[in-house]
Amino acid sequence: MLWFTVFGGTGINLQQNGVDIAGTGSEAAGFFVALQQYPLFTAAAVAAIVLICTFFVTGADPGALVLGTLSTSGSKEPWTPVVVFWAALSGVVAAVLLLVGGLQALQTFTILAASPFILVMIGLCVAMYADLRRDPLRQRSRIPVRCAAATPSSVPFSDAAMEADDRGDGDPATEGRTSGNE
Numbered sequence: 001m002l003w004f005t006v007f008g009g010t011g012i013n014l015q016q017n018g019v020d021i022a023g024t025g026s027e028a029a030g031f032f033v034a035l036q037q038y039p040l041f042t043a044a045a046v047a048a049i050v051l052i053c054t055f056f057v058t059g060a061d062p063g064a065l066v067l068g069t070l071s072t073s074g075s076k077e078p079w080t081p082v083v084v085f086w087a088a089l090s091g092v093v094a095a096v097l098l099l100v101g102g103l104q105a106l107q108t109f110t111i112l113a114a115s116p117f118i119l120v121m122i123g124l125c126v127a128m129y130a131d132l133r134r135d136p137l138r139q140r141s142r143i144p145v146r147c148a149a150a151t152p153s154s155v156p157f158s159d160a161a162m163e164a165d166d167r168g169d170g171d172p173a174t175e176g177r178t179s180g181n182e
Contacts, residue, residue, distance in 0.1 A: 010034055060087060 014034055015021050021030040035044045064087035068078035071086070097106040 007031070007034070060090060063087075064090060 011021050011030070011034055014037055019033065019037055021033055024030045024033050031048070032045060035041050035048070038044070064083050065078070067086035067090075068083035069075060072078040072082055093109075094106060097109050101108075
């Protein structure tokens with residue numbers, strides 16, 4: 001939120017005051033044109049590049065670790081050369097795509113590679129819906145629910161447990177037991 005506020009306001013202010021940020025050709029060029037308008041441009045540009053590199057590294061490292069885990073049959077701590085291999089391969093694929101077709105090719109490849117996971121996400125949504133239909137809290141609702149199962153009396157906060165508490169009987173699961181003080 002702070003990023004959008006600071007840099008969005010800066011961009012609007014510079015554009016209104018005659019600095020053509022929108023016509024620079026890309027968002028990255030516009031960002032550096034905006035930085036050039038302020039003091040300490042070199043330090044700010046170096047800091048921005050370091051932060052961008054940090055962002056990519058912190059995103060690529062877990063990706064390589066996951067690929068290493070998957071390729072070593074689910075090992076929780078995959079062999080380091082396998083993780084390095086996957087990190088290097090990911091970097092080489094990204095570099096080749098950037099050289100061949102630019103950022104558009106890299107974005108297209110990313111979307112195509114991730115598209116099979118749509119089926120996984122749909123399956124997860126169906127499984128979650130089915131699981132929520134069997135949720136005990138939903139089944140205890142006083143609102144009529146289609147295909148609702150009967151609520152067992154041993155479930156805490158069920159109708160039977162609530163009625164027992166209202167009568168002062170205590171927990172229906174412990175009814176009929178003696179306390180040992182009698």
